[in-house]
Amino acid sequence: MAFRFRSKQQDIQDDNAVYGDPSESSEDTVEEGSLEDDEEGEWLAIELHEWASETRSMLAQLLLADGVVHSWQGTTLLAHESVETEVDALIEEVEKAEARELDPERPQLAFEMDGWSGSLQAQLSERLGSAGVPHEFDSDGDLICHEDDEEHVELLIEDLLARTADSGLEELDGLEANNLLSALFEATDRLRRDVHDSKGVLGAVTHGQRLAASATPFGFSATGWNSLREAADQLVDLIESEDASDIEISDLAIRLRDTLQRLV
16 A cells, blocks of 8 residues: 655655665665656655565666656655656556465465565566566565466566576667568578578678677567577587588578578
8 A cells, every 4th residue: 555645845855865776775776867846836755665675666667667757765755746647557557466466275486586686576576467477575585476377487587587688789679680580591591502602601690690699679588589699699600610510500500590480
């Protein structure tokens, strides 16, 4: 439950406000925006002390993602009344995700969250909520879910970690990804017939290097895209190696070509 009160701007002290993940201390948090200077309107102070820190972190991530200017004073969310509708919608979204409670009659298991930041936990909780997977975090910060959801949770964790590892890689939109896969398919198909085909060699190296440096596009699983990246990178290495045999290049080109054929 969220409690709120309204106050004029001069009553809001934001010197120690925390922007972003409220589970992190203000000393470790970098400001990502500034509160609007509005002498006319009122400010909302929404007290969320009854929420778990992971739940507040999820709300903070959603506010940042939607570009809603806000601030934190401890467990209290501060926002101008001009964004009240957006804030209410995001609070409702988080509460709906958290409403899927665990059934005490069903067997449960725990996933250790050692080394996970509050931000990463919030993203995982958001994904689990969107997927309709009941879950909670215990006092040690570990993720608790039903045993029969184990496989689903593992897949979501693997996908999230793989996408996190994509940081700094080239972002491709849907059309760019499709064109890249099609071009690499054509190159590997040429190598399937002749590993010395000049267009095939040039295309495999050029498009393979780009694929190997591309983040997972929307609509692809992170683990599947990572497998493509690794295969493309290995093919480039073989082509550029003086020790690789024609058979090695041909075999890998055929395997990659067959995989790409199912995607283009």
